[in-house]
Amino acid sequence: MSFTPLQAQPVPFVNTLMPQPAHISEGSGNLALGTQFTACEDKFHDGRLDRAVSRLLVRLKSETGLQIATAPGACSATLTVSVDGAGEAIQSDDEDESYSLEVTGDGAHLHAATVVGAIHGLATVYQLVQAAGDGWVMPAVSIQDAPRFRWRGLMIDSSRHWIPIDVIYRTLDGMAAVKMNVFHWHLSDDQGFRIESKVFPKLQELGSDGDYYTQDQVRSVIAYARDRGIRVVPEFDIPGHALSWLVGYPDLASGVGTDGKGNHQGPYAISREYGVFDPVLDPTRESTYQFLDKFISEMTALFPDPYFHVGGDENNGVQWKNNPRIQAFMKAHDLKDTAALQTYFNQKLLPILKKNHKKMIGWDEIFAPGLDKDAVIQSWRGFDSLAASAKAGYGGILSAGYYLDHIDSAEQHYAVDPIPAGSDLTAEQAARIFGGEACMWSEHLSPRSVDSRIWPRTAVVAERLWSPQSVSDVSDMYRRLWVESVRLEDFGLQHLSAEDMALRKLAAPEIATPDQVAPLRIFASVLQPVGFDERYQLQHTSQLTPMDHLIDAVRPDPPSRFEVEAAVAEYLKHPSADSPAHAQLEAWFQQWVTTAPQLAPLMKAPLLQEAAPKAEQFGQLGQLGLDALKYLDAKQAAPAGWKDQSLALLKSAKEPIGKVRFTVLEPLTQLVQSVQ
Amino acid sequence: MSFTPLQAQPVPFVNTLMPQPAHISEGSGNLALGTQFTACEDKFHDGRLDRAVSRLLVRLKSETGLQIATAPGACSATLTVSVDGAGEAIQSDDEDESYSLEVTGDGAHLHAATVVGAIHGLATVYQLVQAAGDGWVMPAVSIQDAPRFRWRGLMIDSSRHWIPIDVIYRTLDGMAAVKMNVFHWHLSDDQGFRIESKVFPKLQELGSDGDYYTQDQVRSVIAYARDRGIRVVPEFDIPGHALSWLVGYPDLASGVGTDGKGNHQGPYAISREYGVFDPVLDPTRESTYQFLDKFISEMTALFPDPYFHVGGDENNGVQWKNNPRIQAFMKAHDLKDTAALQTYFNQKLLPILKKNHKKMIGWDEIFAPGLDKDAVIQSWRGFDSLAASAKAGYGGILSAGYYLDHIDSAEQHYAVDPIPAGSDLTAEQAARIFGGEACMWSEHLSPRSVDSRIWPRTAVVAERLWSPQSVSDVSDMYRRLWVESVRLEDFGLQHLSAEDMALRKLAAPEIATPDQVAPLRIFASVLQPVGFDERYQLQHTSQLTPMDHLIDAVRPDPPSRFEVEAAVAEYLKHPSADSPAHAQLEAWFQQWVTTAPQLAPLMKAPLLQEAAPKAEQFGQLGQLGLDALKYLDAKQAAPAGWKDQSLALLKSAKEPIGKVRFTVLEPLTQLVQSVQ
Known part of the structure; x- marks a missing residue:
């Protein structure tokens, strides 16, 4: 048989983009992808942009089987990437994430104000590639795109089950594929303390079964995420859900001590069971805040993100009620209940966070009278709770309805909107709702099942948070979700x-x-x-x-x-x-x-x-x-x-x-x- | 519902070991695996052994879902590992690879003379684990095991298609699972030069499309392989199959130069086509040997293995025949044909290898009068060719019949024996046949298909080379191969x-x-x-x-x-x-x-x-x-x-x-x- 050169046949555009862009119009014709496919950066470029372009080329090469040049080349390329500037030195929720993309039969042109915008645009380019006969094409389209919400997150609980770092990396790749921008990392809970502290090494040594991330690994994850337009927000859940801290540092606990004066605590052990436990941090001692001051300073130096998540959920108050010394403290400080004592705790945390240039974020329970106006509420309770805090002037993030461990359908998640149609929020109040986060709690995860619990449903949450509210056709969503699901496995995810x-x-x-x-x-x-x-x-x-x-x-x-x-x-x-x-x-x-x-x-x-x-x-x-x-x-x-x-x-x-x-x-x- | 503790039910032993051990006898009962499963090293231990034991524990944890301690512990453990000593500082084909394993209802005891023997024994331990009711067991067995052949290899061609380093790592894991001990890395060919040379950087810069392994990566691969009892033998195919060298260093070529005196060569380009090409290294110039001296010294410093593979196959001699200067050289040196010239070339290579303490290994074509007795022949031509060289006093390795790209069945590979029953070799001659190597040429590979081309068929070659010749039941082989195939995916392989x-x-x-x-x-x-x-x-x-x-x-x-x-x-x-x-x-x-x-x-x-x-x-x-x-x-x-x-x-x-x-x-x- 004779040698037949590759031929891409013209194909009709099948819109499989997820999330759907804000504006898209279809042109006529296709851009054929061949071995001569190249990309270039014609304006600003930096290492982050170079790497993003290279990733696209490597992926296209693997995807299409074509031997595409895998480094961005000189500027007479098939794909021209025009970026105005680097964007924020530390990506925040204010970053400009918009981009525009024009594809014609002659070439593709991507423009963005920032590298993060370009990263999102490159994700779109990848999703546009279609098989066509014996070759591959991108359909002619014109896209102007920007997210509806500025906070599009995924939380992963690395505590209840250990989540190997490989899973974290491939999850970040998946997030970037659907333009999510916050990885919320739940790093401590009753069942495990999962990060290395050099200041308080007994935290991980005694609180993790040896399964924790080193600081070097964490820095790598943060860099990897930044390369993909993703912020990393750490969560250290206090004062409740903190049993794993107490294994190494029992003096932090609120239990009545063994010397009768509350001075010797424990021994404590990592909990193998799930639920809400009595042992919590002691908010009445200065030593607790001295400890937290040092620890938070260490961690805020590691995590550059402007936000720092302090958890704050599900403290049952039992140890506080049962400890005469803590009861005396509450009386002395006119704290009428344990909720008031927790607010006192949060108020003591705030200066530590401020000193380290961080804004506080916590679960619904931190929303209580006296909370600093800079704090942001993450709601597991629902839109009403979120709306109440927005009305009270607080920023908020919706997670109720996005709990992946509930095993709800993609359709159910799709119907959950951080600002439902017909909400009574004013424009100003609505602007305080930053977005949402899918939550992957890990009671029932293993390294083998985690991908299928996160994906592909998280892609639907990503679309809800990125695309216009009007994008809501369930049948079309499922059609595109299947394509995206298959495509996500190109990033090493194993959900299927x-x-x-x-x-x-x-x-x-x-x-x-x-x-x-x-x-x-x-x-x-x-x-x-x-x-x-x-x-x-x-x-x-x-x-x-x-x-x-x-x-x-x-x-x-x-x-x-x-x-x-x-x-x-x-x-x-x-x-x-x-x-x-x-x-x-x-x-x-x-x-x-x-x-x-x-x-x-x-x-x-x-x-x-x-x-x-x-x-x-x-x-x-x-x-x-x-x-x-x-x-x-x-x-x-x-x-x-x-x-x-x-x-x-x-x-x-x-x-x-x-x-x-x-x-x-x-x-x-x-x-x-x-x-x- | 109430909490039911895990219960492992006694199950009959199902022998799924691959390769089959030299001697195995079945005891009665099972060793139950629970969360309390631990391992210890009661005699010698070093980092390599510690890591091997930890790998087993991590894998059992992932496999069984049990929260098994993932570091070897104190010596009242479920699995006791007794090793006499570290074994060779640089593993050679003389390494003692034997081990014995006793499993009873009370515990398991692994003994080996060397860490490599223990690594093989730990692979057997992993293969013995069986699901049993709501738990996991190891059946009671007594195993005394050692390989039939000392050289059990897999060759991967990283040149014709680029093989990403992740593939190399997971392939090494698969090899260790079936007790293979040589990774033969075909690093250069007409279609690409795949390793960084600091001495001659144009080799990879111009000869690889940017797809090459850095020296740091190579060192990591060698360390990773050593941790798994695997030697790494590099191959640089010369004087033929060397087009990718000539892109950066055209003066090495044998073509008639553009100045009429043979002094300016090229330009050459990486070949996109497959086959046998005319351009080959020039064996008549001292400058060629000066280049090879420096290059081989650089590479032998990187690869600690005692063997160095120089390829030597499929030189069509066309450039040598067509170059009057080379013809004149042959006449002057009384070299009657191009085969004699290639032997001359090999004789010039030998002192370079010897100086660097390496033994030469090459394909059938290097077997010619005058070849140094230390050289080892790898046969792609077949047993007769191998037997001839063994009779002539040369060590040999069989690869004919183990070519994975031929897409033969496992059954066909299983029937190929490096020393077939009824061969006329004396015991001394048979001892010169070191073993065999499966060969994965990469003309038709992609990073996605490579695993299924290598696995599971390579496991059958591994069994042929490890197990007694009498282990030959095809039906039983296929029964076990399916189990092994599923098990190999635990190592990250994706052949299924x-x-x-x-x-x-x-x-x-x-x-x-x-x-x-x-x-x-x-x-x-x-x-x-x-x-x-x-x-x-x-x-x-x-x-x-x-x-x-x-x-x-x-x-x-x-x-x-x-x-x-x-x-x-x-x-x-x-x-x-x-x-x-x-x-x-x-x-x-x-x-x-x-x-x-x-x-x-x-x-x-x-x-x-x-x-x-x-x-x-x-x-x-x-x-x-x-x-x-x-x-x-x-x-x-x-x-x-x-x-x-x-x-x-x-x-x-x-x-x-x-x-x-x-x-x-x-x-x-x-x-x-x-x-x-």
Whole structure:
């Protein structure tokens, strides 16, 4: 055969951008990407911009298989990057993040005021690349883009389970891909103190099981994040959720001491259990503030971000109420309850933060009379709580509704808006709502499952925070989310492939054949983990619970949920055996019926046993679906008892077994209900 | 629900070790692994041993989900590691690699003479861990183990395609998992010079497209390998395959120079094409040896291994024949042909290597009269060539039969023995055959496909080189290979999940739904890439050919090949509709019939189009299988013409389309032939 040069065929533009830009208009034609693809910087450039451009080129090279030059070249390039200046020396929430992008058949031109804007624009360039015949193209488009909210964050709890640094790096890559700009790093809690302190080394030595980030690693993470337009806000949760501090420094605690004067505390141990614990820092002693002064000075020197998160949540006040010395202190200082004592604590923290040029940020609980006006409230309680603090003049960030561990659907997160339509906030008050943060608490994470808990749902939160409020079509969101999900794996994320890997493990290769993984995959495609509370109740998890069962393998809100729902809705418009929706549904239901018996031997594997009854229901649900289609197609009443039996099956299938639940019960119920 | 402590249930021992140990006997009972699992070193220990033990603990922690202490602890541990001493300061092929391991219900005891032996033993410990109910166990066993061959290598060609350093690291982890001990690093060739030279920086600056390993990176790789009991042997292929050298240093070439006196060469460029090229180093000038002296001294200082690979293969001699000056030199030195001139070249290299305390290793072509007796021959030509050099007193390494780019089956590699049964070598001659090396040439690799080209087949070569010759049961090998394949992904290898990722990409998520990946997976499970030569002919690949089509996604020798073959063989013993083999085959064939129409829309995706006719054949093959089963079950003759039609279909299905071929045609042909 003769040598055929690569040919990119013109293709129509398929908008797969996530987040959607503020303004986009489609031109005509394509820009073909070939081995001669180059990029250049025609105005300002610095190391950060050079690296961002190089990353794009390396990625395009890997993505397209083309041997694209992997360093920015001279300025007669395919992609010209024009940047006005470096932007802020330390990126803040005031950074100009806007950019514009023009792609024509002749070339692409990206313009931004700052390097951060250019980084976002380069993320868009990457998302525009489409396969076209034997080559690759970028469609002709004109984009003017800027974020709706200035604070688009992801919080990761590195305490309850250790999160290896590799996970942090690839998560930052994912965040940059969807233009998020704050990595909120929850570094201490009852279950582990995860950063090296050189001033108080017993914090990590005794409080971490040896799993902590060194200061060098932290500096690398901060630099890596800055290179991607992402700020790093550390959180040290005090005065509650601080048990891991007390292992090395028991004198910080509020418990009644063993000498009867409250002077000897402990011994304390890292908590393996989850929840809210009594031991908290003692806000009445000067020594506590001396300690915090030194510690915070050390940490603020490490983290350049203007904000410093002090947690402040879920202090139950028990130790404060039970300690006569603390009660006496409260009386002496006219502090009427433990909330007032916590505000006193926060007021003592403020000068320490100010001295170190930091603004305080904390959870809802810090919002109390007397709080400094510079403080920012992060709300896990909800919009009403956030609105109240905005009305009181405080900056705020929404996290309620963005809790990834609740295992809500992407659709649910998408519907949560930091400033809901119709809110009664004035423009000035609304401006105090900086944005939002997805929260990844780690009670139920392992290094293998963390990616699928964060991604792809976080991309939807990112879009909610970046794109205009009017971008809200759920079906279009899911269409683009699947593309983005596949694309995110280019950055080393394993949210999809980790399920594949885990299922291969669960199928117990020492007793099953490779072929038996396929039925397990089909089964898993309609399963998802139960939510946080339910799991905790079903299993009483602790830090020592193995996270290697089916619940840890399957993904939250897998595509099946929305796909089956959409197909059923489409089918029910005009039930007919001839409709494409019918064909799709029938194929699925038939597949479930066929797969269920194949699963039976597999479900005897040690880690799958607990979910075996679910596999039986799986086949029954397929049969139910086939029956329903049959009756609906024929507009025929079901035999007596069928409907009751079917609804009973759906009801019992709703109960989680093996800590997983089906994703498809609602549309199936609709089908059954629609039968005469 | 109440809290249930973890309980490991006793399970029977399932031998999944790969490679199989020299001696193993099974005890009774299990050693339960719990959160209290610890390891200690009760005799000698050093940093390398500490790190190896820690790696095992980290991996067990991740594997089992248990919060196992991740540093070796005090010596009343579950696993006691007794090592006599460090072993060689620079690991050579003389290193003692043996170990013994005793596991009882009370604990595990690993003994080795050297740290390298212990590292191999720890790999065995990891492979012994089995899931058991809600916990994990190691079965009681007694193992005495040592390798059959001292040289168990993997060569990777980093030149023709750039192999990112991450791939190198994870490959070393995979090698250690199966007890390989030589990483042979092919660092230069016509298509790229891949290592930093500080003495001759134009080598990498002009010869690599910017893709090369820095000396710091190389040192890290060597240290990483040493920590895993692996030696690193560098290869610089000279005098042929050296075009990339000439880009920066054209005076090294043998071409007739532009000044008529052979003094100005070039200009040369990195070759994008593959093959054998005329430009080679000039062996007649002293300046060549002065250059090589400096360069080799620099590289031997970097690579501590006692061996240095000089390539020496595939020099076509054209430049030597065409250059009057070189012809005159040959006449003057009584060198009758270009092979003699190449031996002259090697003889000039030897003192340079000796001065730097290195032994020469090279491909078959260096085996010529006058070769120094210390030299070692690596044979790509085959056992006869290897035996000839062993008889002549040279050490040898077999690579013929272990070429991974040929896309042979694991079974084929398994059958290749460096000293085949019945060879006529004396014991002394046989002892000169050090072992073998799997070879991963990179003409058709990308960072995404490299893992699946290397793994899991390399594990089979590792077993052939480690285990007793009597370990040769193919069915048992494939059973264990699947387990090992799944296990290897724990080390970050992506040989299985990369296919998943690639298929998701190929399904063109911007036009297909998530659900459509499933049929593509089923289709891909019975496909494999065509072999090296065939691809090169079908496609005329070059370094610039995108490696992102179906051929790059699918895996060599996927499980389907052996599984279908085994099921057909089993079924044909007693054809009956009631046999389990029948049920299995029918399920597969039915699935192909069902899947084929689902594939049709998908095969319109840009990168799948070329393979669309294969998807049609896929359904036809399923129907053929169902028909054959029907006739055979009933011991009934097929209708007139069926057999001819079927054989015609099988014949046409044998032709690769879209550069992929079916894995299941042989057993299908057997089925058809068996019908009356």
